[in-house]
Amino acid sequence: MRTRTTRQEAERSVSTSTTGTPAGPAARRGRLRLDGVRKVLGGKEVVSAVDLETEPGEFLTLLGPSGCGKTTTLNMVAGHLGADGGVIEVDGTDVTGTPPHRRSMGMVFQSYALFPHMTIADNVAFGLRMRKVPAAERRRQVEEVLEMVGLDGMAGRHPRQLSGGQQQRAALARALVIQPDLLLLDEPFSNLDAQLRVRLREEVVALQRRIGTTTILVTHDQEEALAVSDRIAVMADGVIHQLDRPREIYLRPATDFVAQFIGEVNALDGTATGGGACEVAGARVGATAVGDPPAQGAGVRVYVRPEVVRIQADGDGLRGTVRETRFLGSRIRCVVATGAGEVTAALPFDAQVPAMGEEVTCAWRPSDASMAVR
Amino acid sequence: MTRLTRVLGTGFAVLVGLFLIAPVVVTVASSLTTTSYVTFPPKGITLRWYAEVFGKPEFLSSFVLSAGVALAAAAISAVVGLAGGLAIHRYRFPGRGALEAVLSSAFAVPTIVLGIGLLQWFAQMGLASSPFTLLLAHLVLTVPYAVRLVLAGLAGLDRSAEKAAAGLGAPPFLVFWHVTLPAVRGALIGGAFFAFITSFDDLTVALFVVTTDLQTLPVRIFNYMQYDYDPTVTAIGTLMVLFAVVAVVVIERFVGVARLFGADTDHK
Ligand SMILES: Nc1ncnc2c1ncn2[C@@H]1O[C@H](COP(=O)(O)OP(=O)(O)OP(=O)(O)O)[C@@H](O)[C@H]1O
Numbered sequence A: 001m002r003t004r005t006t007r008q009e010a011e012r013s014v015s016t017s018t019t020g021t022p023a024g025p026a027a028r029r030g031r032l033r034l035d036g037v038r039k040v041l042g043g044k045e046v047v048s049a050v051d052l053e054t055e056p057g058e059f060l061t062l063l064g065p066s067g068c069g070k071t072t073t074l075n076m077v078a079g080h081l082g083a084d085g086g087v088i089e090v091d092g093t094d095v096t097g098t099p100p101h102r103r104s105m106g107m108v109f110q111s112y113a114l115f116p117h118m119t120i121a122d123n124v125a126f127g128l129r130m131r132k133v134p135a136a137e138r139r140r141q142v143e144e145v146l147e148m149v150g151l152d153g154m155a156g157r158h159p160r161q162l163s164g165g166q167q168q169r170a171a172l173a174r175a176l177v178i179q180p181d182l183l184l185l186d187e188p189f190s191n192l193d194a195q196l197r198v199r200l201r202e203e204v205v206a207l208q209r210r211i212g213t214t215t216i217l218v219t220h221d222q223e224e225a226l227a228v229s230d231r232i233a234v235m236a237d238g239v240i241h242q243l244d245r246p247r248e249i250y251l252r253p254a255t256d257f258v259a260q261f262i263g264e265v266n267a268l269d270g271t272a273t274g275g276g277a278c279e280v281a282g283a284r285v286g287a288t289a290v291g292d293p294p295a296q297g298a299g300v301r302v303y304v305r306p307e308v309v310r311i312q313a314d315g316d317g318l319r320g321t322v323r324e325t326r327f328l329g330s331r332i333r334c335v336v337a338t339g340a341g342e343v344t345a346a347l348p349f350d351a352q353v354p355a356m357g358e359e360v361t362c363a364w365r366p367s368d369a370s371m372a373v374r
Numbered sequence B: 001m002t003r004l005t006r007v008l009g010t011g012f013a014v015l016v017g018l019f020l021i022a023p024v025v026v027t028v029a030s031s032l033t034t035t036s037y038v039t040f041p042p043k044g045i046t047l048r049w050y051a052e053v054f055g056k057p058e059f060l061s062s063f064v065l066s067a068g069v070a071l072a073a074a075a076i077s078a079v080v081g082l083a084g085g086l087a088i089h090r091y092r093f094p095g096r097g098a099l100e101a102v103l104s105s106a107f108a109v110p111t112i113v114l115g116i117g118l119l120q121w122f123a124q125m126g127l128a129s130s131p132f133t134l135l136l137a138h139l140v141l142t143v144p145y146a147v148r149l150v151l152a153g154l155a156g157l158d159r160s161a162e163k164a165a166a167g168l169g170a171p172p173f174l175v176f177w178h179v180t181l182p183a184v185r186g187a188l189i190g191g192a193f194f195a196f197i198t199s200f201d202d203l204t205v206a207l208f209v210v211t212t213d214l215q216t217l218p219v220r221i222f223n224y225m226q227y228d229y230d231p232t233v234t235a236i237g238t239l240m241v242l243f244a245v246v247a248v249v250v251i252e253r254f255v256g257v258a259r260l261f262g263a264d265t266d267h268k
């Protein structure tokens, strides 16, 4: 611990700017690894064997419905909760038993959790005070970080004299000023109104890209997760269902849960024919297997997003009859009744719209759909 | 409409103020009378009765006893209130529910019943009457209040703030010092203030617990008045009011009375 503090202080005095640069000290730190981490609360296993590894500088999101164990996982990473099993490592150091004040993690809470009796400047300076940074240097860094989050001029105010968005910026400044190994964000935007939520989240992403601190965001908002993350871990009932880049998660869900939780999906039952292909209602369709390719003859489910479905007059694909077309502004929604059930397509607004009752083929690129063993 | 309510509100405040201040005014004024009986308005003006008070050492020793016990009650109530409040708020332990129930129903017990009960109890435990037993008796009155105030303070504390402090590098003691304690500061000061006043003021419980040579100031005054109802009593009353004023000013100086009642601390 001693050596770590000294190292950080050394780095701080070397770098001219606290905020660092993409190639600065923060960028090289912050490789988090969870290996089989478990937690039992109230007799129930709320986090089961979670494995996870981040790249330094990565923006990783834990996405899942309410009560799936996201906050519990984050609290174990921060050290506020002990793990009942497994190992938590930061940059190769086992921190599983390390108390929170000896881990270098900046956490931002849904409730902001600013210290109500301190000014914004004192709130932000708190972590520096705990690190015994001299007063003059402290003031300089606080000023700098407040400017970075757009709160210059608010230093002397108390938290309750700030709006929700400003409080959240202050909380972010307080977490960033200590140059943490990891930045942990627990639903930081959910108490803000929709517009501010989007704006602040864009700012946070830009800031994170600039300073390169490995960041873990917890959210139940799939749109937010898709918009900000380098990778997303989709969680349900204490288990990570899939961990991948937003595009993969969206286009190639690995499980029913992931497919349904993130947007609309066509789930079609079929049979694997081997070699990354399968048969649905007598038609050969392509889909990418997530993980090991299913054995020939295995029952599989194919997940296709409406946006990737093309409607053609003929050609290879799933044949069916157009049941419904509806103009939705940016998209045209088209429902086709096929042998495998209804397939919904979201066509671009300028697409050729098929007529009702027309016989058509639904097709998609194999790389835009996934299949998983049922 | 708002003007009417404002006028009514001001009128009400003035009435309440008068009602509270009138007895004080009567006491102070009648302590200056030249007559040897208490009368209002006073006839003539003299400080003779104050000289009387200071000529009676038993009043001074009673004052010292009362003030000492009250200070001790204030300090102990704050400390025990903090510890008890934290224990109930933070930990699940057997008997926790029962403890909370006892603490919240303690107010409901009439002080006279408490006095009789304690008299009996102390006698059976073989505890001789002493400032210590008196203090114990007062703590029974004041600790539950302090605990409840602390609990209310803790309820207003966001546990995430403590986590945030820990995450920023504060070891448990500093988390307590910088985050938890400030949240219950008002509660502690309020609890101590309440304990001091309750103890200093108490007659009922003290009547049962004290002996003839260990009398608190209220008991001394009460006993004195049964035989001599002269202006010495009102002179003491005036001195007690002065003492209270000094105490309030001192506390105001150090912490600000406004903060006791949860008022906004910001002037800027
Ligand atoms: N102290 C506790 N005792 C017992 N069960 C708990 C405790 N804390 C949390 N749980 C349970 O653990 C599960 C996971 O909780 P957690 O707070 O991690 O969920 P979450 O994914 O963060 O949900 P949300 O999106 O609502 O914040 C929930 O079912 C919750 O009821």
Ligand SMILES: [Mg+2]
Residues within 6 Å of the ligand: A070, A071, A072
């Ligand atoms: Mg949560």
